[in-house]
Amino acid sequence: MAGVSTKERNIKFSAEKFNDYLKHDGVLDMLAYRKENKLLEEDALEAYQKHVKAIYQVGNEKTDDWKTVLGYPIEFVPKENPYEKFSGDHIEVQLLLEGNSLANQLVYADYISTDKEHSHGDSGHSHSHSDNEEHTHTNGQQLRTDANGVIKVDLPHDGIYYLRTIHMVPVTNEGDLTHRSKWATLTFEISHKHGPDTHTHESHDHKDGIPIWVFILGSVAVIGLLFLFFRKKG
Numbered sequence: 001m002a003g004v005s006t007k008e009r010n011i012k013f014s015a016e017k018f019n020d021y022l023k024h025d026g027v028l029d030m031l032a033y034r035k036e037n038k039l040l041e042e043d044a045l046e047a048y049q050k051h052v053k054a055i056y057q058v059g060n061e062k063t064d065d066w067k068t069v070l071g072y073p074i075e076f077v078p079k080e081n082p083y084e085k086f087s088g089d090h091i092e093v094q095l096l097l098e099g100n101s102l103a104n105q106l107v108y109a110d111y112i113s114t115d116k117e118h119s120h121g122d123s124g125h126s127h128s129h130s131d132n133e134e135h136t137h138t139n140g141q142q143l144r145t146d147a148n149g150v151i152k153v154d155l156p157h158d159g160i161y162y163l164r165t166i167h168m169v170p171v172t173n174e175g176d177l178t179h180r181s182k183w184a185t186l187t188f189e190i191s192h193k194h195g196p197d198t199h200t201h202e203s204h205d206h207k208d209g210i211p212i213w214v215f216i217l218g219s220v221a222v223i224g225l226l227f228l229f230f231r232k233k234g
Contacts, residue, residue, distance in 0.1 A: 001065050003053045005072045010047050010177070018044040026108055026138040030168045030179070046179040047171075051075060055188040057083040066188075073098060076163055076186035079150065086193040087115070087158045093186065094149045097167060101149030105167060109151070110140025111159035114191075155190045162187045 013021065019040055024030040034040050051072040055065075064079045079092040095102045143151040155161065168181040 001053065001055050001069055001070075003072070005052075006050045008047050008049050008180075010045060013044045014044065015041050015043050016062050018046075022136075025166060026106065026142075027166050027168050027181070028106060030170075033170070034177050038139040043176070044178045045117070045176050046168075046181055047177055048181045048183065049073060050183040051185075053184075053186050055082055055186070057189075069096070069099075071099070072184070074102070074165075074167055075184040075185040076165075077186055078186075078188075082161075082188035082190065085155055085190055087155055087190055089190075090152050090194075092150050092152050093163060095145050095151070095165065095184070096149060097182070101145075101147075102167065103145055103147050103149055105145045105149070105165055107143045107145060107151050107163060107165045108138055108140055109143060109153045109161065109163045110180070111155075111157070111161040111190075113157055114189075116159040158191050160187060160189050 019034065021030065022028070022034075034042070035171055051074055053070065053072075053076060055078070062081065062083065064081075066078055066083070069075065069077055075096045077094045077096060079094055082091060085091050095105055095107065097105075141154060143153070145151050151163075153161070153163065161188040164184070166181050166183050171177045171180050
């Protein structure tokens with residue numbers, strides 16, 4: 001498992017840009033709150049943090065590292081090992097806020113297909129967007145955590161799956177600050193189940209496994225890409 005947790009940073013928005021960001025990044029509960037309380041014309045100063053986790057399977061030996069709680073302010077924790085799941089299955093994942101179950105939180109789950117027979121994501125779109133197509137981070141499955149903070153994510157095809165959520169609350173009595181948000185993502189890969197007549201991965205393994213330096217460099221690269229993918233549009 002690899003993870004990164006950032007310190008809190010502030011960003012200022014005009015009312016129009018803030019509303020657009022809430023819609024674009026799927027913070028729909030806060031957008032509804034602003035509509036209900038007639039705050040759509042109010043500018044915003046948001047304090048935000050990002051907490052990124054990625055789970056890998058290296059070699060054939062399996063451990064319990066996948067369920068490690070890193071203690072981030074907000075964090076996805078699988079209830080099952082993703083690398084004991086296969087395309088066509090589903091997986092349960094718990095969302096924690098300050099170490100406690102976070103209920104009724106909106107979560108998005110999508111994937112980048114590694115199966116050439118299927119397109120990317122449940123909505124069938126690909127990563128090749130035309131200039132006129134509006135791209136948001138809300139594609140794929142839109143889920144709500146239950147009373148225990150758990151969601152059930154479908155795993156329809158081979159691919160790299162990623163879960164994301166933004167927990168945002170209004171802020172008062174903190175100077176000009178109007179909102180505080182905590183971002184969480186989780187990434188893992190799913191492949192198809194190999195039968196007795198299909199190939200296995202064992203023939204591709206090195207005798208002594210993957211060199212540790214390859215794993216470390218790969219982990220750093222993936223975390224960097226995750227930050228770029230989930231960067232805030234402001």
